[in-house]
Amino acid sequence: MSVLSGKKILLGVSGGIAAYKTATLVRLFIKAGAHVQVIMTPASKDFITPLTLSTLSKNPVYSSFYNQDDDNEEWNSHVEFGLWADLMVIAPATANTLAKMANGVCDNLLIATYLSAKCPVYFAPAMDLDMYIHPSTLESFHKLKLFGNTMIPAEKGELASGLSGEGRMSEPEHILAFLEANLEGKLPLKGKKILITAGPTYEAIDPVRFIGNHSSGKMGYDIAECAAIMGASVILVSGPSHLKIDNNLVQFVPVVSAQEMYEACHTYFSDVDVVIAAAAVADYRPKEVSVQKIKKESEKFVIELEKTKDILASLGEIKTKQFLIGFALETENEIENAKLKIQKKNLDLVVLNSLQDVGAGFGTPTNKVTFIDKNFKVEPMELKSKKAVANDIVNKVIAHFYD
Structure with a gap:
């Protein structure tokens, strides 16, 4: 584009x-x-x-x-x-x-x-x-x-x-x-390389069923578009989404599961300047995946789950020069939980979403976020379109390099 x-x-x-x-x-x-x-x-x-x-x-x-x-x-x-x-x-x-x-x-x-x-x-x-x-x-x-x-x-x-x-x-x-x-x-992010994750992950139960979530990927796609407009070379690692992106500065990497997203992020991480982890990654996956479609034979059906690898924490452990931005979607004790996430995962900035806010979260064209940096400075924002929020996030990246 x-x-x-x-x-x-x-x-x-x-x-x-x-x-x-x-x-x-x-x-x-x-x-x-x-x-x-x-x-x-x-x-x-x-x-x-x-x-x-x-x-x-x-x-x-x-x-x-x-x-x-x-x-x-x-x-x-x-x-x-x-x-x-x-x-x-x-x-x-x-x-x-x-x-x-x-x-x-x-x-x-x-x-x-x-x-x-x-x-x-x-x-x-x-x-x-x-x-x-x-x-x-x-x-x-x-x-x-x-x-x-x-x-x-x-x-x-x-x-x-x-x-x-x-x-x-x-x-x-x-x-x-x-x-x-x-x-x-003259673009402020010319020469910078940014890794962005977007969308949900699907964790297979059998060949036709999966555990997933309602993320459309729109927030991550809007961030990728905005970063590219500002001159950055973008690697967009996306879970399943109906959205498309048409920009020659965006390298699209499709994945399905949390493990595939983990591997893709680690493949590109050492070569990027910024990571913006906007994907809604599954925290758990089925421990055993059936190779055949599971038949409806009993009144109860139990799936044993195991934790997926924490992509953001794993990147925080090995980061050197990278500016690492994570998202936090919370329903209670939002600020304190977001601050804990910064500490646990070695983040530079958290973009906090609260499901208590009308117009924020999955499946909406708008979002209401609060920025919290590694020094615990809290900056609440107004309800905006996701494109406008994406612009605010990219401006945080620009400020990191030029302020």
Whole structure:
């Protein structure tokens, strides 16, 4: 999955012949999973129609401060556009538009939005060779970089004038690759490897029956997705779950039983920086597993159980550099039991769930957790979506490395 997935991209299109390439650029952004809002200068509509970009972006395209055909003259707020975006890309960025950006000449909606933007801004120059190397253009480049904007370098090739040289707007595929590489290099967990367990384990009774629990795995899958978005390489060891994950930074390792999860965790443990044990692992398993389906022959049926290996405790015993996070699902004496778990299993952080809290636990889209660190600092959180809780957990990991 692209690092642009879920990002809100504001695409500014100015009036150069390269504007025709923005149809492909919008399509690539959408395919990468981004949300795209297009703002055009009035001159750019001579090169590509708003209808084309609106159709591809699935959003209205704006080019003026208000709709002159609307009697109500509703204002198109450049401030709201600037606040909405996660990043702004101006492509093509003509010499005229670059000069306006560099000098604050605010005479159209695109420049007003640029001046209001609170997000990172990227610009892809596009113009003829003589314009590209003119001192005034070079001064615009210099000023915009000083402002913190990022230039997507122009390419060499045949230009609209018939000349050949530098000034050709970077191809849409290259713009996409540039943005992905630039954003990935700034991700806080880039270069970190995280092992995450998720879901239930099933402990076989016979070929068709098992002991299990109601865990869907959603909490662990959301953590894996969030960690990958932050740049981490993730190993997701998951028990049986209907959930799927599609991200090339996530290595999926399916398991069924507690023993299989134990073996998988120990296989990868020495090579990871962080472990987040979100799985609901069975504490006991049948001592004997029937090779044939057990028939219903008597009124009572007794299964002798034995303890499964404690995955988290075993990792705590051998950890060296790893930041070890465990989950605790409690119904009574929650804080004290969680603190005992930290001590017994040599954990750095516990994420405490209480079944006493409405909206927390198995089978819900929400969760309410309390963080308790190895120094017994207790930090209760509000009820949130599991995605938001996953983000909070990943932020704890980031804080461990950077605070």
